[in-house]
Amino acid sequence: MTVVLNQSFTGVGIGAVLLLVALGLTLTFGQMGVINMAHGEFIMAGAYTAYVLQRSVDGTGLSLLLALPPAFLVAGTIGALLEWLLVRRLYARPLDTLLVTWGVSLMLQQLARDVFGAPNVQTRAPDLLTGNVSVAGVTLAANRLAILGLALLSVLALTLVLRLTPLGRRIRAVVQNRDLAEVSGIATERVDRTTFFIGSGLAGVAGVALTLVGPIGPTMGTNYIVDAFLVVVVGGIGQLKGSVITAFALGVLQSVLEYSTTVSVAKVAVLVAIVAFLQWRPQGLYTLRTRSLA
Amino acid sequence: MTTTAPPGPASATTRPRASTPRRLRAPAAFLLGAVLLLGAAPLALPDSRLNLLAKYLCYAIVAVGVSLAWGRGGLLVLGQGVFFGLGGYAMAMHLKLADAATAGERLPDFMLLYGSSDTLPWWWQPFADPAFALAMTVLLPMTVAGLLGFLVFRRRVKGAYFAILSQALAAALSIWLVGQQATTGGTNGLTGIQGFFGYDLADPVNQRMVYFVIAVALLLLMAAARQLFVSRYGELLVAVRDSEERVRFLGYDPANVKLVAYVVAAGMAGLAGALFVPAVGIISPALIGIVPSIGFVIGAAVGGRASLVGAVLGAVAVAWAQSTLSDAFPAAWTYLQGLLFVLVVGFLPGGLASLGALRRTRRRAPASVRAAAPTTSAVATASTKETA
Amino acid sequence: MSGAALTVRNLRVTFDGFTAVDGVDLDIAPGDLRFLIGPNGAGKTTLVDAVTGLVRATGSVRFGDEELLGRPVHRIARLGIGRTFQTATVFEQLTVEQNLDIAAGAGRGAWTMLRRRRAVPERVERALETTGLADLRDRPAGVLAHGQKQWLEIGMLLVQDVRLLLLDEPVAGMSHEEREATGELLRRVGEDHTVVVIEHDMDFMRAFARSVTVLHAGKVLSEGSVAEVRADAEVQEVYLGRASVVAGEG
Numbered sequence: 034m035t036v037v038l039n040q041s042f043t044g045v046g047i048g049a050v051l052l053l054v055a056l057g058l059t060l061t062f063g064q065m066g067v068i069n070m071a072h073g074e075f076i077m078a079g080a081y082t083a084y085v086l087q088r089s090v091d092g093t094g095l096s097l098l099l100a101l102p103p104a105f106l107v108a109g110t111i112g113a114l115l116e117w118l119l120v121r122r123l124y125a126r127p128l129d130t131l132l133v134t135w136g137v138s139l140m141l142q143q144l145a146r147d148v149f150g151a152p153n154v155q156t157r158a159p160d161l162l163t164g165n166v167s168v169a170g171v172t173l174a175a176n177r178l179a180i181l182g183l184a185l186l187s188v189l190a191l192t193l194v195l196r197l198t199p200l201g202r203r204i205r206a207v208v209q210n211r212d213l214a215e216v217s218g219i220a221t222e223r224v225d226r227t228t229f230f231i232g233s234g235l236a237g238v239a240g241v242a243l244t245l246v247g248p249i250g251p252t253m254g255t256n257y258i259v260d261a262f263l264v265v266v267v268g269g270i271g272q273l274k275g276s277v278i279t280a281f282a283l284g285v286l287q288s289v290l291e292y293s294t295t296v297s298v299a300k301v302a303v304l305v306a307i308v309a310f311l312q313w314r315p316q317g318l319y320t321l322r323t324r325s326l327a
Numbered sequence: 328m329t330t331t332a333p334p335g336p337a338s339a340t341t342r343p344r345a346s347t348p349r350r351l352r353a354p355a356a357f358l359l360g361a362v363l364l365l366g367a368a369p370l371a372l373p374d375s376r377l378n379l380l381a382k383y384l385c386y387a388i389v390a391v392g393v394s395l396a397w398g399r400g401g402l403l404v405l406g407q408g409v410f411f412g413l414g415g416y417a418m419a420m421h422l423k424l425a426d427a428a429t430a431g432e433r434l435p436d437f438m439l440l441y442g443s444s445d446t447l448p449w450w451w452q453p454f455a456d457p458a459f460a461l462a463m464t465v466l467l468p469m470t471v472a473g474l475l476g477f478l479v480f481r482r483r484v485k486g487a488y489f490a491i492l493s494q495a496l497a498a499a500l501s502i503w504l505v506g507q508q509a510t511t512g513g514t515n516g517l518t519g520i521q522g523f524f525g526y527d528l529a530d531p532v533n534q535r536m537v538y539f540v541i542a543v544a545l546l547l548l549m550a551a552a553r554q555l556f557v558s559r560y561g562e563l564l565v566a567v568r569d570s571e572e573r574v575r576f577l578g579y580d581p582a583n584v585k586l587v588a589y590v591v592a593a594g595m596a597g598l599a600g601a602l603f604v605p606a607v608g609i610i611s612p613a614l615i616g617i618v619p620s621i622g623f624v625i626g627a628a629v630g631g632r633a634s635l636v637g638a639v640l641g642a643v644a645v646a647w648a649q650s651t652l653s654d655a656f657p658a659a660w661t662y663l664q665g666l667l668f669v670l671v672v673g674f675l676p677g678g679l680a681s682l683g684a685l686r687r688t689r690r691r692a693p694a695s696v697r698a699a700a701p702t703t704s705a706v707a708t709a710s711t712k713e714t715a
Numbered sequence: 716m717s718g719a720a721l722t723v724r725n726l727r728v729t730f731d732g733f734t735a736v737d738g739v740d741l742d743i744a745p746g747d748l749r750f751l752i753g754p755n756g757a758g759k760t761t762l763v764d765a766v767t768g769l770v771r772a773t774g775s776v777r778f779g780d781e782e783l784l785g786r787p788v789h790r791i792a793r794l795g796i797g798r799t800f801q802t803a804t805v806f807e808q809l810t811v812e813q814n815l816d817i818a819a820g821a822g823r824g825a826w827t828m829l830r831r832r833r834a835v836p837e838r839v840e841r842a843l844e845t846t847g848l849a850d851l852r853d854r855p856a857g858v859l860a861h862g863q864k865q866w867l868e869i870g871m872l873l874v875q876d877v878r879l880l881l882l883d884e885p886v887a888g889m890s891h892e893e894r895e896a897t898g899e900l901l902r903r904v905g906e907d908h909t910v911v912v913i914e915h916d917m918d919f920m921r922a923f924a925r926s927v928t929v930l931h932a933g934k935v936l937s938e939g940s941v942a943e944v945r946a947d948a949e950v951q952e953v954y955l956g957r958a959s960v961v962a963g964e965g
Contacts, residue, residue: 068487119673127487128403129672132628135621136668143661259498259617262491297506304499308478308492315482559820560828562813566806573804576767577875578792578821 038171040292041285046177048284049184050246052277053239054257055264056187059276060232061112062265064208065225067120068131072261073254074141075112075233079104079240080156080249081149087156095159097241104237111141112233116226138254145251153248162245176245183242187235188277194231195273204228267307269317279318283307356636357550364542374531381538381606383646384545388599390627390642391545391552391635392592397624398632399561400588401568403486406493407596407623409500410468412615414597416504417467418604419517420451421460426521428455436519437512448510457524461601468597469590476589480582485571494617501616516611523605537605544602545639548595552635555591564588596623625664629671631680641678719779719795720744721766721879721909726774728761728933735761736772737933743879748905750920751913753930754953759913760801762930763881767791767798778879793821797877801884803864807857811848811867814856815839818871838874846870846900862893869900879909886919898923929953 054076061067083100090096115137123130158176166173195201206214207224215221243253264283268275283303290299311317368380389407396402423435424447432439434447454460475496479489504511512518526533555561563584567574571581604610613619623642630641645664652660671678723741727734736758743749751759765772768788776783783791806814812835819838820828843849846866851859856867865885872880885901886894894916901923904910914920920927920941927944929937937947944950 062487066487068490119669123673126676128401128490129676131403131405131487131490132621132624132672133669136665136672139665139668140662143658143665147658255617259491259495263495266488266491295506297503300502301499304495307495308475311484311488311492312478312482315484554829554831557831558829559816559823559832562809562832563817563820563828565808566814566817569806569808570804573800573806574817575788576792576798577818577871578789580787580789 035171036292040288042171042173042177044285044288045181045281046174046284047287048281049177049181050239050243050257051260051264051284052280053180053184053187053242054236055261055268055276055280056184056191057232057235057239058261058265059268059273060191060204060228060235062262063268063270063272063276064204065228065232066127066270067124067229068127068134068262069112069115069120069233070131070135070258071115071138071141072134072233072236073256073258074138074145075108075236075254076240076243076257077141077145077249077251077254078108078111079237080244080253081145081240082107082237083241083244084149084154084156084249097156097159097244100241101238104241105234106237108237108240109230109234112236113226113230115233116229120229121222121225142251142254149251151251153250153253155248156244158245180242180245183238187238188273191231191235192273200224200227263304263307265317267310267317269314269319272317272319275317275319353553357546360549361546364546365539368542369535369538374534377538378534378606379647379650380643381534381541382603383643384538384541385599385603385606386623386626386646387639387642388541388545388548388602389596389623390630390638391548392595393624393627394632394635394638395552395555395564395595396588396592397627398634398638399556399564399568400585402585402589403490403624404493404589404592405490405617405624406495406497406620407592408497408615408617408620409493410472410593410596411600411603411619411623412500412504412610412612413468413471413600414464415600415604415610415614416511416517417454417460417463417597418601419520419610420454421457422520422523422604423517424451424455425457425524429522435517437515437517438509441509441513444509451510464601465594465597468593468600472590472593473586476586477582480585480589483582494620497615497620498617501612504612504615512611514612516609516614517604518609518611520604520608528605528608534606537602541602541606544598548598549635549639552595556635560584560587625668627678629667629678631678633677634680637678637680641680719781719878721911722775722777723762723766724775724777726762726765726772726776728758728765728770728772734933736765738774739930739933739935741928741935743909743911745878745909746905746907748901748910748923748925749912750924750927751911751930752915752917752920752927753936756932757930758933759930760883761933763798763883763911763913767796767881789821792875792877795876795878796881797872797875797879798881799865799868799872799883799885801887803861803868805856805859805864805867805871808855810853810855811859812839812843812852814867815842815870815874819874819876821875836874838876842870842873845873845903847896862889862897865889865897866900869904873904873908877908880904880911882910882912884913884915886914886916894919 057075058069058072061069061072082104083097086100086103087096090099115134119133119137120130123133162176162179164175166175166178195204203214203219203224204227206217206219207221211221214224243257247253260283264276264280267283268277268279286306287299287303290302294302364384369377372380389411393404393407396404427433427435434445438447454463475492479492484492504516505514507513521528523533523537526536528534528537563574563579567579567581567584574581574584600610600615622645626642626645627638628641629645630639631637649660649664652663675681721741721743723739726736726739726741728736739758739762741762751762753759761770764770766776766783768783768786768791772784774784778794778796781794783794783796806817809817813832816832816836816839819836843852846869848863848867848870851863856864859867869880869882869885882901886897889897898919901910901912905925912924924941927939927941928935929944929947929950931953936953937944937950939947
């Protein structure tokens with residue numbers, strides 16, 4: 034029983050990481066349809082922001098918390114810049130966007146190598162987050178718990194922004210009918226850029242969180258990017274709740290499979306499960322039904 | 328009452344499709360390519376360079392398939408590394424077994440080193456048979472592509488979803504291979520291959536032979552792909568790319584049309600992987616994961632995805648630049664590679680091949696095409712002719 | 716007259732609780748030139764979508780002896796049912812002739828598919844003449860004018876060898892001359908095909924319809940000859956804008 038619980042919690046932990054890295058994509062890919070392969074490098078930018086801050090401010094673990102806003106800003110700004118320079122010219126060609134942003138991701142990785150060096154670096158976690166927490170005989174890693182909290186908090190914040198603020202209403206209007214939104218006086222270009230800014234900023238937040246569970250390096254983003262896209266694909270385009278459910282489901286599945294087989298076999302099995310799932314729901318878990326062709 | 332239309336004067340006759348010089352252009356280009364690859368290159372290049380060229384030509388073979396599936400069919404195949412790898416591993420498994428047999432061992436060298444068991448895994452055993460292994464280099468990738476394509480296209484999973492899934496497949500295969508150290512060589516892959524069907528690969532003469540095999544394979548596959556491009560199937564594939572739904576209403580199942588292109592491209596990648604092994608002497612997870620898989624698409628994109636020759640030249644050029652520049656200026660090369668990709672894909676989607684085509688069309692058709700087209704009068708006259 | 720009758724019984728299409736087609740019965744005899752009219756949202760296009768397999772529906776749609784509901788789109792097309800769309804969809808990168816050749820080829824074997832197109836099939840040549848596009852055969856379809864694209868679509872249906880043509884607003888956005896020409900084309904096509912046309916344009920309908928079905932709020936409101944339908948009081952109400960009265964009844 035404890036094994037099952039432990040394994041499920043490990044899965045929830047993996048799911049929280051997946052959710053956090055995929056959350057920005059639910060905006061840029063899910064809402065705007067942009068396949069941004071440089072999203073992984075925005076995560077990296079957030080992680081390096083935390084690293085720089087920790088070295089220059091005080092060197093203790095608490096600076097990770099302080100790093101969240103600047104990481105959001107740094108990654109968001111790079112994202113908005115990318116949108117302005119390239120992505121907006123390619124809205125009609127989603128597959129080309131994928132390749133172009135991959136070129137950008139190559140350059141950003143090299144930039145990180147030139148600035149911070151090729152070897153991985155580490156941040157120091159706050160003492161509070163280094164140990165384990167025991168609840169009812171189940172051992173929970175404190176850092177995973179913190180990531181889970183951050184992920185849920187981010188989802189909550191994003192939901193509130195989309196539901197309640199004028200900006201959120203504009204974002205949803207543009208997604209549902211761009212032309213109508215435009216003639217209704219919404220500056221769609223600005224909404225696009227803002228959406229991209231928030232989506233990329235969330236990658237920065239994810240980057241700070243990832244420093245708790247692994248090293249910071251130029252290629253850290255590539256390890257997560259494909260999994261993050263899979264979460265959005267399975268969750269369903271434009272549906273936040275789909276991504277949330279999917280992230281945790283994939284996390285638990287991965288962890289259970291890892292326990293019963295090996296990490297590498299689990300990876301393949303999860304992919305097989307995803308392809309099988311898409312047989313049942315090709316548009317993902319939640320879809321917006323429309324009448325339009327194609 | 329008349330029938331719908333009386334046969335017009337031009338109907339049912341074969342119209343001349345192209346003037347003679349244009350019809351001869353493709354065979355002439357093919358001949359030129361053959362002379363360059365089979366005659367000039369072996370004479371002009373020292374052995375080490377020729378060996379490198381052999382490696383680039385393997386990438387070019389993958390690019391032929393990419394050009395078919397992506398350029399014509401619009402299927403962004405981001406997981407060609409999987410098929411390249413399946414072909415490569417199938418070939419390398421056989422060659423490792425053959426090497427072991429020559430050395431008098433029961434197992435390939437890495438298994439003796441890492442393996443926990445002293446018997447050959449069951450799924451290795453059939454690869455001792457050369458015919459089986461050779462067939463598998465192509466059939467294995469085609470089967471995997473057929474299975475995935477069938478499931479994915481049938482449910483109309485397309486565009487970005489398909490690209491991401493094929494990418495995930497590349498990631499999964501390379502991770503799986505790394506995890507199976509004892510039976511696949513893990514991160515190292517299958518290395519140190521010495522013989523190729525009885526020929527010693529250390530001998531430069533035999534390396535030349537491998538080069539010729541690869542060059543001939545490339546030329547033949549290019550000819551086959553060209554036939555597909557100009558065939559009715561090729562036209563249908565473009566139609567599916569541009570409007571899948573419309574094709575469905577004409578009575579075709581677009582899933583099958585796409586499946587053919589995907590499976591053929593996978594077979595080509597598999598063969599390329601198989602030929603890569605004797606030319607380079609290694610196949611490993613690092614050669615088939617996400618990054619090399621995107622690399623296969625880059626070359627085709629830079630040269631021109633829809634143009635067969637463009638894709639092939641692009642693949643060779645990018646591979647050449649990669650190995651030449653990345654040694655001398657590693658950082659600068661990465662920036663250049665990224666920039667090249669951003670600029671070409673973003674602002675010249677037809678690739679470098681479209682530069683030539685662009686100039687040609689500008690010269691030929693200066694006036695607005697639409698202005699020259701008769702509109703209603705044609706239908707009107709056609710109708711009066713028949714109601715009369 | 717060759718061809719089979721289209722028999723629709725109790726057809727119902729629902730989108731997330733909204734019923735777009737609500738129990739429609741429809742009989743279209745072979746050789747008919749039927750116009751489907753009705754205000755926006757009446758369910759005309761959805762009806763055609765259901766018949767051609769684009770949306771799921773309940774009830775029954777038979778073409779001759781074959782039940783269509785539940786079959787995939789391309790199988791329905793192969794039974795001899797073709798359609799056009801409100802916005803002309805042709806393969807813009809391909810030439811007019813290539814468009815027609817593809818439309819003519821759904822039954823081709825692998826060997827034919829793998830070879831180059833050399834001779835122009837007679838059917839294609841005839842369709843080029845019928846639609847008046849013979850001079851434009853080597854043009855990419857993307858550069859055609861709007862009306863020409865619609866004719867090309869109709870030509871594609873002709874070479875596809877369909878027995879039933881379903882045309883969704885074929886004259887929308889056309890000039891007066893283009894409408895006339897399209898009407899003539901329809902009349903000639905109607906001589907040996909069954910044709911169903913969705914249309915808003917009343918003048919166009921009066922000039923070319925053989926019979927008319929009026930849809931309103933997903934139901935059949937009236938059916939008959941042009942004169943009969945025009946005399947129908949309910950139809951007049953709907954088209955005079957007092958639609959709510961009728962909707963309240965159904």
